[in-house]
Amino acid sequence: MTASVELRDVTMDFAKYRAVDNVSVKINPGEFFSFLGPSGCGKTTILRMVSGFIEPSQGQVLIGDKDMKGIGPNKRPTAMIFQNLALFPLMTVWENISFGLEVRGVNKAARRARAEELLNLVELPGVGDRFASQLSGGQRQRVAIARALAVEPEVMLLDEPLSALDLKLRQHMRAELRAIQKRTNVTFIYITHDQGEALAMSDRVAVMSRGKIQQVDVPQKIYNTPSNGFVASFVGENNKFSGRVSSVSNGLGKFKSDVGEFAVTLGEGVNKDSKCRLYVRPENVVFAAKPKSGANAVPVTVESVSFEGNFATVNMRDKKGHRLSAEVRNDPSNLPPQVGTSTSIVFDQEKALALLDSEAVAYEEKE
Amino acid sequence: MAFKPTQTILQAYSYVFLGYLLLPLVVMCGAAFNDSRFPTILPWNGFTWRWFAELYNDTTIWQATANTGLVAIAVVAISVPIGVAGAILVNSLKGRSRTLLYATMIAPILTPGAVIGISTLLFWYKFNAPAGLQISVLAQTSFIAAYVMLMVLARLQSFDGALEEAALDLGASHAQMLRRVLLPHLYPAILGGAVLAFFQSVENFNATQFTRGASTTLTVYVGSKVRTGITPSICALAAIMISITILGAIIYEIIRRNNLAKAETLQAQ
Amino acid sequence: MSELFRRYGSGITYTAVGLTAFWLLILVIFPYAGLFEQSFRPYLPVTEINGPNDHYFLHNYLVLFSNPQDMTFGFGGSGVTIPIPIHLWVFFITILYSSVATLAVLLICYPIAYCLAKVMPSALLPSYLLLLVIPLWVSELMRSFSWYIILSLKGPLTIVLQSLGIITDPIHWTWGMNGYSGIIVGLIYTYILFMLFPIYNAMTSLDSNQIEAAEDLGAGIFKTHWRVVMPHCKPGIASGCVTVFMLSAGSLLVPSLLASPKSRWFTEVIQQWMFETHDWNAGAAYAFILLFTCTAFVTLMMRLFKVGFTDIAK
Numbered sequence: 014m015t016a017s018v019e020l021r022d023v024t025m026d027f028a029k030y031r032a033v034d035n036v037s038v039k040i041n042p043g044e045f046f047s048f049l050g051p052s053g054c055g056k057t058t059i060l061r062m063v064s065g066f067i068e069p070s071q072g073q074v075l076i077g078d079k080d081m082k083g084i085g086p087n088k089r090p091t092a093m094i095f096q097n098l099a100l101f102p103l104m105t106v107w108e109n110i111s112f113g114l115e116v117r118g119v120n121k122a123a124r125r126a127r128a129e130e131l132l133n134l135v136e137l138p139g140v141g142d143r144f145a146s147q148l149s150g151g152q153r154q155r156v157a158i159a160r161a162l163a164v165e166p167e168v169m170l171l172d173e174p175l176s177a178l179d180l181k182l183r184q185h186m187r188a189e190l191r192a193i194q195k196r197t198n199v200t201f202i203y204i205t206h207d208q209g210e211a212l213a214m215s216d217r218v219a220v221m222s223r224g225k226i227q228q229v230d231v232p233q234k235i236y237n238t239p240s241n242g243f244v245a246s247f248v249g250e251n252n253k254f255s256g257r258v259s260s261v262s263n264g265l266g267k268f269k270s271d272v273g274e275f276a277v278t279l280g281e282g283v284n285k286d287s288k289c290r291l292y293v294r295p296e297n298v299v300f301a302a303k304p305k306s307g308a309n310a311v312p313v314t315v316e317s318v319s320f321e322g323n324f325a326t327v328n329m330r331d332k333k334g335h336r337l338s339a340e341v342r343n344d345p346s347n348l349p350p351q352v353g354t355s356t357s358i359v360f361d362q363e364k365a366l367a368l369l370d371s372e373a374v375a376y377e378e379k380e
Numbered sequence: 381m382a383f384k385p386t387q388t389i390l391q392a393y394s395y396v397f398l399g400y401l402l403l404p405l406v407v408m409c410g411a412a413f414n415d416s417r418f419p420t421i422l423p424w425n426g427f428t429w430r431w432f433a434e435l436y437n438d439t440t441i442w443q444a445t446a447n448t449g450l451v452a453i454a455v456v457a458i459s460v461p462i463g464v465a466g467a468i469l470v471n472s473l474k475g476r477s478r479t480l481l482y483a484t485m486i487a488p489i490l491t492p493g494a495v496i497g498i499s500t501l502l503f504w505y506k507f508n509a510p511a512g513l514q515i516s517v518l519a520q521t522s523f524i525a526a527y528v529m530l531m532v533l534a535r536l537q538s539f540d541g542a543l544e545e546a547a548l549d550l551g552a553s554h555a556q557m558l559r560r561v562l563l564p565h566l567y568p569a570i571l572g573g574a575v576l577a578f579f580q581s582v583e584n585f586n587a588t589q590f591t592r593g594a595s596t597t598l599t600v601y602v603g604s605k606v607r608t609g610i611t612p613s614i615c616a617l618a619a620i621m622i623s624i625t626i627l628g629a630i631i632y633e634i635i636r637r638n639n640l641a642k643a644e645t646l647q648a649q
Numbered sequence: 650m651s652e653l654f655r656r657y658g659s660g661i662t663y664t665a666v667g668l669t670a671f672w673l674l675i676l677v678i679f680p681y682a683g684l685f686e687q688s689f690r691p692y693l694p695v696t697e698i699n700g701p702n703d704h705y706f707l708h709n710y711l712v713l714f715s716n717p718q719d720m721t722f723g724f725g726g727s728g729v730t731i732p733i734p735i736h737l738w739v740f741f742i743t744i745l746y747s748s749v750a751t752l753a754v755l756l757i758c759y760p761i762a763y764c765l766a767k768v769m770p771s772a773l774l775p776s777y778l779l780l781l782v783i784p785l786w787v788s789e790l791m792r793s794f795s796w797y798i799i800l801s802l803k804g805p806l807t808i809v810l811q812s813l814g815i816i817t818d819p820i821h822w823t824w825g826m827n828g829y830s831g832i833i834v835g836l837i838y839t840y841i842l843f844m845l846f847p848i849y850n851a852m853t854s855l856d857s858n859q860i861e862a863a864e865d866l867g868a869g870i871f872k873t874h875w876r877v878v879m880p881h882c883k884p885g886i887a888s889g890c891v892t893v894f895m896l897s898a899g900s901l902l903v904p905s906l907l908a909s910p911k912s913r914w915f916t917e918v919i920q921q922w923m924f925e926t927h928d929w930n931a932g933a934a935y936a937f938i939l940l941f942t943c944t945a946f947v948t949l950m951m952r953l954f955k956v957g958f959t960d961i962a963k
Contacts, residue, residue: 404795419801503679633779
């Protein structure tokens with residue numbers, strides 16, 4: 014069974030501040046949906062409102078088109094994976110998993126059987142009689158997932174579940190979680206501050222900052238067409254240019270900065286007097302010793318090159334001293350320019366985005 | 381290092397101190413076996429069991445012991461639920477209300493037993509409840525519950541609140557959550573509190589003295605017998621109580637060392 | 650409060666609040682309030698209560714200042730004679746000797762606490778602590794009673810000293826210090842562990858590196874303790890002093906058991922009001938005076954040592 018989740022004009026005020034500010038979003042049944050944002054952006058509060066531990070100050074939370082107002086967490090069709098997993102330390106693994114069934118009055122034999130079934134599902138056969146403290150981090154994760162699945166929720170809520178794991182395990186678990194979600198078709202609501210995770214696992218992502226949703230979209234669009242400066246900065250790397258839009262024509266325009274005037278694509282809501290910046294991703298920048306006339310080009314001096322494995326990062330400075338970076342794939346036939354070289358970088362108009370400064374972020378440029 | 385000789389002196393002093401603490405108890409126990417009408421170990425007149433026999437035949441002591449037991453059981457029965465309730469309540473508050481509640485709860489511990497006794501006596505007298513062991517139970521409970529509360533509160537603070545939420549999230553009712561998740565965590569503290577309450581009640585003198593009316597408890601009986609003249613049968617009683625205490629201390633230590641070893645092997649796994 | 654309902658549901662919340670309210674209101678607050686109120690009422694036969702003669706007055710408290718007796722202060726035959734109200738004198742003596750006992754206990758315990766926390770080898774510590782805790786568990790009665798035996802006229806102490814030739818005739822051990830020597834010795838022994846454990850606990854949380862650092866910088870023993878160890882242990886010292894003082898001032902067993910013909914303790918006076926004179930109102934007033942004194946002492950200690958209220962836990 015799976016259900017949709019909808020937040021309608023939801024606001025959450027705590028004594029001293031507003032954690033969630035007028036958020037509306039509709040999550041489809043069977044969707045893997047992530048809330049992505051820095052600490053304090055409100056994503057945890059949203060999760061707790063969906064699970065029923067907090068009631069919104071304003072607005073409605075609907076699960077399966079039913080208003081959840083006044084319905085406690087134990088009566089909602091949700092199950093949560095807590096950040097520290099919250100496995101019951103005084104119960105064995107199988108007792109943990111079947112706890113949801115126990116409180117519903119299922120008899121012991123049936124519970125045990127179901128627990129074993131779920132342990133097989135999460136690929137942990139035979140650990141039923143151990144205690145949580147005897148398992149590794151990854152194993153405990155899977156027990157937590159099994160425990161949540163046991164109550165056959167319509168919506169699974171995951172609170173940064175992978176943040177405590179090491180890199181390799183994290184990557185493995187990403188795939189696992191995605192596989193389990195596809196297999197069970199339960200709606201997953203996943204919150205994280207790790208953009209790689211969100212982009213890799215989700216059907217759609219909501220980027221949040223300071224209680225407001227900045228953009229809801231599929232991962233490719235979040236990355237390639239961010240709707241404002243915050244999303245562009247938070248997700249992936251960027252070269253940023255300060256300046257202003259000098260001309261506008263049909264979604265395209267010209268951006269004038271202190272190192273040149275460029276042909277750019279205008280982001281949402283950008284026109285001539287908007288406060289905005291120009292964003293170009295490092296991988297969309299190409300080296301050209303003699304750039305064609307009319308192209309977007311910036312003369313630079315190469316400061317350092319760091320080899321990162323499958324790509325290299327080239328750090329440069331432009332004529333005004335701003336730092337820029339480029340990402341070059343590891344290709345022996347196309348080596349990055351050497352340190353100290355004076356050359357130019359060029360980028361396409363479609364890859365140059367002029368985006369509104371979001372009031373969500375205080376911009377500090379330290380150059 | 382200049383501190384070394386000081387360290388030896390300090391350690392010697394500590395052993396002298398230990399002797400200072402234990403010697404009087406040894407003397408008292410010894411007097412229980414001395415065939416001397418007046419309780420003492422010197423001069424030693426020979427080993428005897430007669431004071432234990434006298435103790436055995438003293439009916440008032442048996443009555444007093446029974447009273448002490450009943451009072452202690454009643455005190456445990458009332459103060460443990462109250463202490464647990466108080467601990468849960470204070471743990472869920474924050475800020476000024478928490479401090480205020482906490483202060484009110486431990487105030488009885490800081491109050492002289494005489495004051496507790498008299499105030500309880502006077503209060504229930506208004507409702508025509510005369511002095512007696514029931515009043516003693518109420519007087520003792522007022523501060524013993526605070527000790528239970530402190531033990532449970534300490535244990536509560538090591539409880540991960542997320543476990544409560546996880547239980548609810550999985551569909552448990554509040555009662556089920558309490559029974560299956562919170563209380564199991566608290567059991568060691570509740571048990572410890574019950575044991576502590578029991579012994580605090582048995583040894584209580586001041587509050588009991590002012591509230592007991594005509595009945596008597598063991599501690600009060602012994603305390604007041606001094607005025608009327610004592611025989612070493614009191615020492616026999618003391619010897620028995622001290623032996624029980626030593627036994628309890630040994631058992632406690634064994635359990636403690638066992639738990640320590642268990643925790644270590646679990647850690648190593 | 651709404652937090653409680655959310656977390657535990659209404660049934661459990663009401664139960665918890667109800668039980669706690671029963672405890673705090675019925676067993677603590679109302680009785681204390683009643684005590685306070687009753688202390689201002691006169692001692693009347695039952696029929697006259699709430700009648701015309703029943704009015705609030707201070708008499709019960711002022712009795713403390715009545716019944717003067719001549720007390721002579723001085724040495725030898727000379728000295729000054731002042732009439733002092735007898736109960737006031739007892740009150741003063743109780744406070745004085747409780748303070749003396751507290752100070753003595755502090756001086757004895759501090760080095761022990763330090764030794765246990767820092768000096769004693771950790772292999773021996775559990776056994777030492779186990780032995781130490783036995784007198785505590787044995788009960789106040791046993792502790793006081795044992796000294797009764799030791800200090801009795803023909804008791805072990807006398808016999809030992811006689812056989813060693815130090816004294817010839819038996820001595821009334823409890824008659825020293827105006828008749829309070831027995832009580833003071835008893836108070837020290839009975840309550841000393843209540844000072845030791847708080848200070849010991851405070852000391853174990855002191856990082857030994859700090860002591861070594863002080864040494865390293867050239868501080869001697871006294872300086873190190875005065876400037877490094879003691880400030881850290883302030884809560885423990887304060888807690889211990891408060892506990893010992895209040896137990897001593899409020900003690901009934903020790904002063905009764907180790908009494909001398911001349912000794913009288915304030916709690917015994919209270920007992921007298923309650924069970925001999927049967928004037929419960931005066932007893933209430935005196936009990937309140939005792940409570941007030943203890944509270945004042947706690948506050949004084951908190952100010953002096955600059956510690957908060959939450960340090961007086963076991």
